[in-house]
Amino acid sequence: MSQFRDLTLLPLSTTEQLVIACDSSAGIGAKQADMVSVPTEVMSAYCLRVPLLELLCFGAQPLMVIDTVGNEMQPTGEKVIAGLRQELAKADLATLPLNGSTEDNMTTITTSVGVTVIGKSALKQRKQYSSLLVYQLGTPYVGEQVVAHLDTIFAYQEVRRLQRIVGVVDLLPVGSKGIRDEMGQLAATQKLTPKWVVTDDAEFSQSAGPATVLLIAIVPAAQAELQCAFPTVRLIAELEAK
Template sequence: MINDTIRDVSITFLTEDTGIIVACDSSAAIGLKEADSVLAAPEITSAFCLRVALMELLAIGGIPIIVVDTIGGEMEPTGTRMITGIRNELIKAGLTDVMINGSTEENMETKMTSIGVTVVGTVQKNQLRYGTTLAESTLYQVGEPLLGADVLEHRDAIFTYQDLAEIQQKTDVLELLPVGSKGVAYEAEQLARSSGLHIIFDKTEYEDTRSAGPATVLLVAVEKGRVLRLTNKKIAVKRIGYFTKEQLT
């Protein structure tokens, strides 16, 4: 049995070809409780929290089978509304057969909204998209970094599960990586490092360190000389760099 941690997901291969893959995320201070920093419906909070873990798992080639929610608050009304948000997000992703389990806090009164979400799935070794970026391939950024209230105000500008699926089906796409709180620059370096490469940004302004919140940016490595385009024209797509074997000075 092989165990490995690949960026933000953990994989255990039970056989030579089939593995269990796990991704998770947490969210706090976003809701309707008195100590929350950003006011948002609990359904939205849980949906975006799930989105992060789902995107990480899907981007690497996993198939979700179970979602576990750990809600730091009472079942009524917060928990029920958060579970509704999770169900709705699964519908948006076309994953209506995924099981849901979880827990709430019924012993203590809470004044801040919080939730953790874990997604468990399966992955086939030949479907695993990791360490597949090539030297001289191009790096594209899909979407823009959004955080907090900006996420709620610009939801139409955030790439969807359908956009992700469209990108995955392109034969010239090598690897994908959702970006969250650590920012574009950090995740681009991780993408390069997983294939033993270096990232060279086209402009210094693309070395973005802003948080991308609930996976509002997707990094896509594309074969040299190919251009990434999306059917969904609401989503910003731009080339931001390329990969090399040697670090340029």
């Protein structure tokens, strides 16, 4: 068993491995003491979005979703499940099995949910590059900002389109740690050093909530194709050999 960024990798054979990702949400929902008031279905959908994107960007095929709801089944648990199923449908994974549990012994006044996604992928040998360009897709949003910009947040279909571009070598969803921290992880994975093209952007230290930003690492030769296919991306860093 090994760790890759926020993923746990468990070998199944000499050619395949399980890939496991998880996320949690608390204080966001429709209960009386929640800090951010949003429909429960929206909260659970975006809680699923984070680990689901992590698996898809790694190239894994999701196999099942597990939800751990720290609230009663009716109505909160049912709404959580409805939100999860809506999000799976958006990702063209509507038939993926769900399993989970709820808290029906205690009365709760805040919403709490944990989501685990289990997938499978081929064992990989990572190629070493001498230089890469890193682009940003999306804007960091958190809390009520997410609700206000639901229509502009990048979709799963865009991730799949990016994966079909030959020169795209790495995709990394950005969550609560922010762009700057995730750039460090991306550079470490590629064994390269980041050189920021944009140096003074306050966005880089902000939380991107439920993965509202995607970092895209490409070989320089793919720059024109990427910018043509995704005109809203912006170049934020170069990765160079140490």
